[in-house]
Amino acid sequence: MNIVTIGGVTVGLGILVHYVTGWWPGTKPLRKDPVKHAAALLPFLVSWAYGVLTILGVGGLIGWIADTTLWISNWLGDVALVWGVGGQAGQNVARVTYLPLTQTGGALVLIFTVGLVAAVKKSRHGADIKRGAWCGICLGTSAGVAGFAAVPLAQAVNWLGGTVYGALA
Structure with a gap:
């Protein structure tokens, strides 16, 4: 598992800010509906949420893609911090502990991956889905608020996987 740096968190927060800014309908429309x-x-x-789950120690091809995405995001963010604002790169801001997925939780992440790929191809929200997963990968192991979401997400998926596969056994 890759560790997120300040640059990676900056990329994740940048994606989040970009998305929320584009989504924001204004106060009046938001109050109306x-x-x-x-x-x-x-x-x-x-x-x-899917992106957060994939960075929580999922192995295989899905884990490799998530780790590679995080590594590239860390590098891009660190370069942007050094060359863009004269900051420093490489500081570790990862959570020290996280809740890994169980075998059945990992099986559900595989099923979610199939659904996500289909949604990206068929949905008109394909770009939003890709950005959301990328943002989740960048923020999933951070020490901030996004990192706190990782534990309840992992617990929920582990419980759901145990319940679904337990009912089938």
Whole structure:
């Protein structure tokens, strides 16, 4: 598992800020129809949760893709910090502990991957889904608020996997 740096978190937060800024309908429209506007966030949020799950120690091809995405994001963010604002790169901001996925939790992530790939290809929200997953990968192991979401997500997927596969056995 790769460790996220300040550069990687900066890339993840940049993706989040870019998405929320583009989504923001304004105060009046949001007050008039909050459900409609909140529903527009769902593709991004669901794929964000998927991205968090993939970086939590999933192995194989899916884990390799998530680790590679995080490594590239760390590098891009670190370069942007050094050359863009004169900052320093390479500081580790990862959570020290995280809850890994169980075997059945990992099986559900594989099933979610199939659904995500199909949604990217068929949905008009394909770009939002890709950005959400990328953002989740960047922020999934960070020490901030996004990192705190990783434990409940992993617990929920581990429980759901145990329940689904336990019912089938």
